[in-house]
Amino acid sequence: xxxxxTLSQDISCSLQRIFAMLRRHWYLLAGSWTRIVELIYxxxxxxxxxxxLTQFLASKTSYVAQAFGVFLAGMMLWDxxxxxxxxxxxxxxxxxxxxxxxxxxxxxxxPGEFATSVLMMGLLRTLVGxxxxxxxAWIFFDFSVYGMGxxxxxxxxxxxxxxWAIGVAVCGLIMRHGLGAESAAWGAMFLILPxxxxxxxxxxLPAWLxxxxxxxxPAYVFEGMRALLVDGVLRSDLLIGxxxxxxxxxxxxxxxxxxxxxxxxxxxxxxxxxx
Amino acid sequence: MDDTLxxxxxxxxxxxxxxxxxxxxxxxVHAVAGIDFHVPAGSVTALLGGxxxxxxxxxxxxxxxxxxxxxSIRILDTDMLRDRHHVxxxxxxxxxxxxxPHRLTVRQxxxxxxGLYAVSNAGKRIEQLAEELNFASLLDRPAGAxxxxxxxxxxxxxxxxxxxxxxxxxxxxxSLDPDTADWVRSLLEKxxxxxxxxxxxxxxxxxxVERLCDQVLMMKQGRIVDxxxxxxxxxxYGRQTLEQVFLDIARGQGKAAELSEVPL
Numbered sequence: 001x002x003x004x005x006t007l008s009q010d011i012s013c014s015l016q017r018i019f020a021m022l023r024r025h026w027y028l029l030a031g032s033w034t035r036i037v038e039l040i041y042x043x044x045x046x047x048x049x050x051x052x053l054t055q056f057l058a059s060k061t062s063y064v065a066q067a068f069g070v071f072l073a074g075m076m077l078w079d080x081x082x083x084x085x086x087x088x089x090x091x092x093x094x095x096x097x098x099x100x101x102x103x104x105x106x107x108x109x110x111p112g113e114f115a116t117s118v119l120m121m122g123l124l125r126t127l128v129g130x131x132x133x134x135x136x137a138w139i140f141f142d143f144s145v146y147g148m149g150x151x152x153x154x155x156x157x158x159x160x161x162x163x164w165a166i167g168v169a170v171c172g173l174i175m176r177h178g179l180g181a182e183s184a185a186w187g188a189m190f191l192i193l194p195x196x197x198x199x200x201x202x203x204x205l206p207a208w209l210x211x212x213x214x215x216x217x218p219a220y221v222f223e224g225m226r227a228l229l230v231d232g233v234l235r236s237d238l239l240i241g242x243x244x245x246x247x248x249x250x251x252x253x254x255x256x257x258x259x260x261x262x263x264x265x266x267x268x269x270x271x272x273x274x275x
Numbered sequence: 276m277d278d279t280l281x282x283x284x285x286x287x288x289x290x291x292x293x294x295x296x297x298x299x300x301x302x303x304v305h306a307v308a309g310i311d312f313h314v315p316a317g318s319v320t321a322l323l324g325g326x327x328x329x330x331x332x333x334x335x336x337x338x339x340x341x342x343x344x345x346x347s348i349r350i351l352d353t354d355m356l357r358d359r360h361h362v363x364x365x366x367x368x369x370x371x372x373x374x375x376p377h378r379l380t381v382r383q384x385x386x387x388x389x390g391l392y393a394v395s396n397a398g399k400r401i402e403q404l405a406e407e408l409n410f411a412s413l414l415d416r417p418a419g420a421x422x423x424x425x426x427x428x429x430x431x432x433x434x435x436x437x438x439x440x441x442x443x444x445x446x447x448x449x450s451l452d453p454d455t456a457d458w459v460r461s462l463l464e465k466x467x468x469x470x471x472x473x474x475x476x477x478x479x480x481x482x483x484v485e486r487l488c489d490q491v492l493m494m495k496q497g498r499i500v501d502x503x504x505x506x507x508x509x510x511x512y513g514r515q516t517l518e519q520v521f522l523d524i525a526r527g528q529g530k531a532a533e534l535s536e537v538p539l
Contacts (some may be wrong), residue, residue, distance in 0.1 A: 013393060020390025027383045028376070094376065102373035103433065106338040107391040108363045215409075265342045271335050271372050 017109050021117030022124075025091055026068040029125070039129035043079045045151040047133050050075040051135070069143040071199060074222060076137065076145055078198045080130050081218065087122035088167025089174070089185035096179060102271045111261045115202035115254060118171060119164045122172040151228055154239045155221050161246035162217045163189075165253035172260030178269065197222045204268045217249065286349075287441055287473035288314035288337065293331050293346035295497075306332045308497035309346065316488070319467060319474040321484040323517075324494030325525045330477035331372065332493075334443050337475070344467040350441055364392060369434040370445035372425075375420025381410065381429050383483055385436060386420050392437035404432040407462065423450035431459065435466065444476040448483060456480070460487060491517070493524050500524060 029035055054071045057064040064070065095101050104114060138144045145152060170188050174181045195202075195209055198220035202210050213219040220242035227235045264270050295307040307329040314320045335341035337348055339359040348355040355363040360486040361484045375384045382401060382497040384539045389397035405411040413421060421429065427450055434442060447463070448456035460483055466472060478484055484491060485505045493508070501508065501524065505517050512529060521530040 006359070016393055017391050020387050023390060024376070024379070024383075024387040027379050027387075031378065098376040098378075099372070099374040100376055102340060102370065103375065103388070103389070105340060106368050107388065108362065109362060109391050110360060128421070232496065262342070264342065268295075268332070268335060268341045270340045271331070 003238055013108070014110070014113055017113050018117045018120070020119055021104075021109070021114065025094070025117070025121045025124075028094065029128075036128060039083075039125055040132050043083065043129050043133040044136060046075055047072065047137050048140065051137060055141065056145075061228055063230075064222050067226075069145070069147070069228065070229045071225060072137055072141065072143050073148070073225055073229060074198045076130065076134060076229075077159055077221065077225060078193075078196065078218075079133075080126055080156060081163040083126040083129055083171070083190050084122045084160050084163030085167040086185060087125035089122075089123070089170045090116045090163060091118040091121040092171040092174065093095065093182065095180075095184060101175075105270050111258055112254070115168050115171070115257050119168060122164060122167055123160055126163075146253070150227070151234050151239075155225055158217055158221050158239065158242040158246055161243070161250055164224055165246065165249035167254040168230075168250075168253040173255035175257075175264045175269065176260040176267075188224055195219065201226065203264070215245070217245040218247070285316050286313040287316040287318075287351055288320075288475060289314075289347075289349040290333075290337070291347045293333070293336060293348065294344045294505075295329075295336060295341065295441060296344045305497045307336070307343075307517070310494075310497075310499045312492055312499060312502070314473055314475055316473050317467070317471040318489040319463075319476065319487050320490040320492060321488040322475065322477040322483075322492050322494055323479075323484060323521060326421070328494040329497040330494055331370070331445055332497075334368070334370070334445055334449070334475070334477060334504045337443060338366070339363070351396055364437060367392075367434040367439040367441075368443040368445070369427075369430040369439055371448060371449055372445065375429065375433065376429045381405075381418055382413050382414040384429070385432060388433050388436050394437055400436060401432075404435060408432050409458075424452060426454050428455070428459070431462075438470060439472060440470075441473045444453055444474060444478075446478055447476055448478070448480060456483070463487060481521060483515065485517050 021222055025052065050071050054064060055066060055070075058068055059065075059097045095104060114225070134145050148155070166188055170184050179232055195213040195216060197205075202219050202223060205213055220238045223250075224235045224238035224242070227233045227238070278447070284454065290310060290312050291456070292309050293307060294305070294309045295308060295481070297304045310333065310468055311370050312320075319538070324330050324332060332341065336343045337350065339355060343356070351362050351365055353359070355362070379387070385401045387406070389400060401414070405414055407500060408431060410425060410428050410432070413429070414426055417453055420428065431447065434444065448459050451459060463474065464487065467474060474487075477517075478513050488505065491503060491505055492499050503511065508520050509515065509517055512523055514523065514529070
């Protein structure tokens with residue numbers, strides 16, 4: 001019988017496996033300049049479009065004139081969340097496309113470690129894409145998202161957590177239903193866009209949609225962002241609400257992933273899935 | 276049966292009542308219908324059978340990729356249905372149903388798996404495998420740019436990277452030319468002699484099975500219909516070669532019609 005590992009050995013081995021998976025994705029990313037350009041391209045196009053729209057609206061409405069960056073900041077934060085979710089799903093899909101899941105899941109890699117590695121990749125891919133775009137916004141439109149100070153870190157990590165939660169659940173869904181469910185990787189997040197309150201307050205929604213909006217962390221983040229940029233007030237209550245909900249959604253996301261993983265094991269879908 | 280098998284009687288793999296059923300309860304499909312077998316430590320055992328006989332399903336269950344409907348699996352004295360992660364570092368496999376990421380180089384792929392299996396001195400181990408499996412010149416080539424034969428050799432390197440105690444191989448010499456296939460078989464023989472590894476392989480190559488295997492499990496319709504050493508099976512069925520035995524069992528002809536445990 002194999003000797004049981006101590007907790008510290010177990011954690012050390014676990015980190016080593018997560019690092020191995022990060023290395024796998026880093027090789028892929030670093031070896032392809034087109035992949036890196038793609039990470040910057042779409043957010044950059046969005047940012048430029050919203051930048052010009054903001055400039056136009058600032059000359060027409062006092063609201064935008066007072067809080068020039070509210071749309072740009074909204075766009076960049078929304079896109080960060082979307083890119084995290086997409087990055088998680090793409091990192092998972094890379095394994096499906098290359099028919100590598102079988103190799104991975106007969107290795108000592110555990111499903112939770114696998115999920116953690118794709119979450120880390122989702123964050124890394126987003127940082128690679130969004131940091132240059134935030135600098136471009138400063139250069140082209142004289143708006144620095146970093147002007148929000150430490151609150152930006154709170155907003156950003158709250159949205160990262162929600163992106164992770166949706167992303168990891170989408171990975172499970174694709175694992176269970178195969179590449180036929182691939183479009184969920186690109187479409188899942190847009191289901192909540194109307195109630196995320198990215199560009200308008202929750203108050204403009206019908207009452208029943210407001211209830212849905214307040215059950216999702218992004219509404220808290222974007223309301224908090226507007227409170228800071230428009231009124232100059234840091235609403236810690238909104239940030240705390242967002243993080244509390246995120247903890248719940250992240251736990252649900254992991255639970256869904258593990259449940260889908262077990263369903264895929266029952267149905268024999270881990271061997272031979274691919275293009 | 277050779278000395279290795281008689282010397283080491285402790286089974287490395289113990290399978291009991293293993294079954295996998297798909298589909299609805301009113302229309303079940305029994306991919307594996309309750310099989311029992313032991314693989315002695317240090318021995319090589321073949322799973323033989325036609326397409327759809329249940330070989331790959333059996334291997335997938337042994338590895339934990341597929342959850343059995345019933346039965347138990349013990350590998351290296353570990354309950355695989357409960358504690359497979361304790362023993363997975365000592366196992367490895369290769370199969371034509373999985374691939375390595377095409378855009379990574381061979382070296383990068385092997386570095387990743389070296390990390391997953393906690394292989395120390397990974398770079399050195401990869402160089403050693405590349406020498407042994409004769410693909411040193413391919414190490415910095417993308418895995419997707421390899422020929423089928425080269426891919427098989429790299430997949431075998433992946434399977435050997437952690438110097439496993441138990442190796443499960445699904446058609447290990449498929450797509451290889453006879454010369455390379457022979458060379459791979461020699462490598463497996465050498466590896467077994469040096470490391471005392473236990474090998475379970477599914478193959479359609481009867482020559483390979485006769486050369487490498489101490490025990491043969493003949494599968495049909497999800498069941499083990501016969502078992503024994505290759506010479507014993509050939510004698511039992513009154514044939515000249517294992518291939519003839521295979522054909523008799525697959526087609527339900529000759530002595531197979533009388534001897535089989537399941538309706539043919």
